Amino acid sequence: AQSVTQLDSQVPVFEEAPVELRCNYSSSVSVYLFWYVQYPNQGLQLLLKYLSGSTLVKGINGFEAEFNKSQTSFHLRKPSVHISDTAEYFCAVLNILTGGGNKLTFGTGTQLKVEL
Amino acid sequence: GAVVSQHPSWVICKSGTSVKIECRSLDFQATTMFWYRQFPKQSLMLMATSNEGSKATYEQGVEKDKFLINHASLTLSTLTVTSAHPEDSSFYICSAFGGINPYNEQFFGPGTRLTVL
Numbered sequence: 172a173q174s175v176t177q178l179d180s181q182v183p184v185f186e187e188a189p190v191e192l193r194c195n196y197s198s199s200v201s202v203y204l205f206w207y208v209q210y211p212n213q214g215l216q217l218l219l220k221y222l223s224g225s226t227l228v229k230g231i232n233g234f235e236a237e238f239n240k241s242q243t244s245f246h247l248r249k250p251s252v253h254i255s256d257t258a259e260y261f262c263a264v265l266n267i268l269t270g271g272g273n274k275l276t277f278g279t280g281t282q283l284k285v286e287l
Numbered sequence: 288g289a290v291v292s293q294h295p296s297w298v299i300c301k302s303g304t305s306v307k308i309e310c311r312s313l314d315f316q317a318t319t320m321f322w323y324r325q326f327p328k329q330s331l332m333l334m335a336t337s338n339e340g341s342k343a344t345y346e347q348g349v350e351k352d353k354f355l356i357n358h359a360s361l362t363l364s365t366l367t368v369t370s371a372h373p374e375d376s377s378f379y380i381c382s383a384f385g386g387i388n389p390y391n392e393q394f395f396g397p398g399t400r401l402t403v404l
Contacts, residue, residue: 274321
């Protein structure tokens with residue numbers, strides 16, 4: 172099964188600064204990647220996803236990610252963060268099961284802390 | 288996006304009791320629902336996948352007799368933690384998936400925090 176790795180457990184950044192959260196995926200022929208955000212004591216909200224097509228994917232809240240096949244990466248970026256972006260961010264890969272169905276496999280998460 | 292609710296949002300119970308958590312898709316029919324468990328400051332771990340009208344498929348290492356999952360309708364799945372113990376304390380999150388396209392989005396519920404005393 173495919174997997175994703177998030178190398179940074181915490182990323183502190185000042186408000187209005189740019190940020191990049193890193194995600195690398197295991198090599199595969201076809202890969203479907205997602206970024207989710209989780210605010211404290213809440214479920215997950217989809218930020219963006221890559222299924223095919225353009226390698227630059229734009230999502231909600233001003234986030235974008237670039238699918239890079241040569242580096243097997245799908246890093247999440249935002250040019251200027253706000254205090255409200257403080258949350259846990261999860262990268263995930265969709266595994267299509269041979270018997271039908273699918274399941275998401277999540278990375279370990281990156282805590283983004285935006286400071287004044 | 289579609290809305291998925293969970294009830295209760297927070298539950299505290301005594302060791303040895305059973306707790307039922309409901310997951311509902313409010314505005315779409317969920318052919319598949321997933322149950323995840325999340326320990327503090329950790330990632331989501333898939334526990335089981337349930338398809339409406341059939342038995343749930345459990346991930347390796349998850350005790351199916353302890354975590355009973357029922358998906359009786361296209362809008363409701365329940366997770367029952369039987370004979371709960373303190374080590375079962377965790378954040379339980381469900382997600383729902385509709386249709387047959389495997390690339391359709393999973394919609395997540397807000398989670399249920401279970402504390403077993």
